[in-house]
Amino acid sequence: MTANAPLKLQSRDDKLYLPVPAKIIAIKEFTAKEKFFRLELPQGMSLGHVPAQFVMVSLFGIGEAPISISSPPSKDNIFELCVRAVGDVTNNLHRLNVGDVIHIRGPFGHGYEDSIIQRMQGKQIVFIAGGLGYAPVRSLINKVVPEHKNYEKVFVLYGYRNPSEKLYDEETKAIAAVGGNVEYLETVDKSDATWKGNVGVITTLIPKINIDPVKTIAVICGPPVMYKFVVKSLLERKVPKENIYMSLERRMKCGVGKCGHCQMEGVYVCQKGPVFSYADVEHNEEAL
């Protein structure tokens, strides 16, 4: 038999595993466990990312962790992350202050590249974010919402566990205020005494939006358990599977398709993903 396609060396960089410094220039505490970081690369260096790519965040002495980029593409040397403290790297990142220097490698992976953005022009875009999933989707929301006149409709659906676990509160209020063809809906799984909005899981928002499925492109990010249900709801609304996009996550130690940890049935999430269409993964039993 012959190989699928000839294996080719695409790049050989002696600095593949060598991170560059990034200075923390702003920190905002969203919740007890989630913090926003604004970072500055050395002068003249730009991250050069597309929405939903990720970087490997390095704390020397602790280790590396993959974190999705939370800011839209930009030409300057600034980018933003929203990080939940769950493990060694992230808990130690939370202990740092403005002025401290961390290191990063990247950007890595396939995000929402030009080809996908082109497909989205003039369509009805539905952003569906669950919890911390708002952070990666924000890198595309903050590009699309300001350019909302290029799209027929823009929906931003955000669901989080309870009112105290909301991220980017000011920004979502600003999105809600845009009006016109931009619609913002939010829901909580569990309300508190003061909550007056929707209560229910994220899928309860989907019937509330008026979409033409043929023109709809969905951009989803959230905890692993969420995808099956959201995808099912969208398929029931007849959104084509090629138009349902998701950001998947797995364990990553290298970010460059070598260490093996991020695979789903042989597909490297750090290389082919993290952004996949449902059509890409519907037969991959390790995906959703």
Next chain:
Amino acid sequence: MSMTPQIYSLTKAMLQQGIDKALTDYKIAALTHKENTDQPLYDYISNSNQIVFAYQPTVLSPKKFLFPQEETLTTYTNDGKVTATINAFPQVLFGITPCDLNGIKLMDEAFAEGYGDPNYLAKREQTIIIGKECDKVCDQDAFCYKVKANHIATGFDVMLYPNEANNNFLIKVATDKGLAFINKYFATSKGDEKLLQDFLARKEKNFSEKSFTKLDQFPELFERHRHHPIWEQEGSRCLSCGSCIMVCPTCYCFDVVDNTELNLKKGTRTRKWDACMLSAFAVVAGGENFRHAATGRLHHRINRKFNFLMRKHGQSVCVGCGRCVRACLAQISPKTIAAAITNDEAV
């Protein structure tokens, strides 16, 4: 480069003389015995008398000379100095058999694909590979011939064809690098083409058992039989010890750890062999395990060899060396699994 392979001839004594000369310029790894024992292993030698010429299967494969068990990637200091570390030096891998030559060829392709791995590629560039053909199966656990890995055409610099007494060798030079090496250190005479044909005929006769008849269809067959009962049957015995990965010539998953010195002034970021069969391989910080069942992990690993990676490389990525069969405490074997999936009669 294209060159007509030349055939040379060398006695064992002349071969050893050349090796001893080359040892002044190269680190040379060969099949040898662990000191004061008769346990075979691939190791760097200090003189040619340490070389074991009659092949015996080893526990670890020669991949460790290109992809070491532990390898520093970067060093860091507490005043912010961070440096990439690449440890490459001239070395010769001597007497590598076709199964392991196939293993190295597959690792070469894997580390060069996409983002080229600088550490592996730098080591590989400075490595000369001298293969040694096998004229018979080495033991009952090896099944190289079932996956056609007892043959290899490229990926080495020089190939040795030993006679039955292992005291005379035909040599075929395959690359410029190999030719330069042979010319510099070895006093060769012209080889007899007929003796090479004799060797190949002997090999053909001794490898009487043929490959899996449906080998070329393995990717589709494994895809189709995703839920075959063999997975639960074999996977239920797996202890998730990871031995199969450690000994495998084509496994290269790795973990990365930072180790800071006690004085907190500097440290190293090191990669070390990891194993997809270990239970925590796919665990993320939040606690979710994306491959929590041993059966699923077995399915993933075997499919890498016969399905996912086989599509990429155009050949079976399991080279049938038998090391995992010998190492597995639960007697799990890729040969059993492949036979069940493809309904082959003779196992």
